[in-house]
Structures are given as C-alpha cells and as structure tokens.
Amino acid sequence: MWKRYLLYLIRWQLSTPILAPLVAFGTGTPVFDARSWLWSGIANVIGGAIFFWVDKFIFTSRKLGSTWHVKENIICVACGQKAPRGYRLVKSANYDRTQGKSEYRCEECSIKKAEELTRKGVELYK
Numbered sequence: 339m340w341k342r343y344l345l346y347l348i349r350w351q352l353s354t355p356i357l358a359p360l361v362a363f364g365t366g367t368p369v370f371d372a373r374s375w376l377w378s379g380i381a382n383v384i385g386g387a388i389f390f391w392v393d394k395f396i397f398t399s400r401k402l403g404s405t406w407h408v409k410e411n412i413i414c415v416a417c418g419q420k421a422p423r424g425y426r427l428v429k430s431a432n433y434d435r436t437q438g439k440s441e442y443r444c445e446e447c448s449i450k451k452a453e454e455l456t457r458k459g460v461e462l463y464k
C-alpha cells in the first residue's frame with residue numbers, strides 16, 4: 339500500500355511541468371520562475387496526498403459497482419470441466435453472494451449464467 343502511495347505521489351509530480359508554466363502564465367510571472375515550480379510541486383504533493391484516497395475509493399469501492407471474482411484453474415460448477423479461468427458474480431446492486439459457497443464457472447457457463455441472471459432482472463454491472 340505505501341509503495342503505491344509513494345508511486346502515486348511521484349505520478350502527481352509528473353504534472354508539475356504542466357501546471358507550473360500555466361501558473362506562471364496565469365499569474366504573469368516568468369515561466370521559469372522558481373516560485374511557480376516550487377508551489378506547483380507543493381500543490382501536487384497536497385493533491386496527491388488527498389486524491390490517492392479519493393481515487394482508491396472510486397476504483398475499488400464495492401458501493402459504486404458490481405464485484406466479480408476471477409480464479410485460475412477451476413472446475414466449473416455447471417459443466418464439471420477444468421478451465422484455466424473461472425468467474426463468479428459476488429455482488430451487484432440487486433444480487434448478493436458474499437455469504438456461502440463460492441461457485442466458479444468456466445467462461446462459456448459464466449456467459450450462460452449471466453444471461454440467466456439478466457433474464458431474472460439481476461443487474462450484472464451496477
């Protein structure tokens with residue numbers, strides 16, 4: 339987690355060369371004035387420190403979308419075949435299989451199951 343946080347802060351610093359000249363231009367100071375670069379860099383540290391958590395929520399929150407699990411080397415619960423990859427819908431807006439047994443399906447059976455759930459009105463991606 340902290341490695342990602344550090345990389346994220348470094349990523350934010352990559353926008354400093356874009357922000358600093360614009361700040362300089364907007365404030366009427368010379369483009370290579372150290373103050374616009376320093377304050378842009380500081381602003382990007384603050385922005386990165388805050389938005390790491392905001393972005394983490396947006397991209398990982400279960401409240402904003404459905405959760406699918408993918409597992410390698412499974413035996414499909416529907417057809418009994420070995421598959422290199424299996425899928426299961428865990429939770430969506432109106433579907434919840436967070437409790438109980440995990441059942442993985444091969445790609446073909448997963449597509450059939452998704453169609454079946456869709457016919458029943460399950461939201462697969464909300």
Ligand SMILES: [Zn+2]
Pocket residue numbers: 414415416417418419443444445446447448
């Ligand atoms: Zn299958």
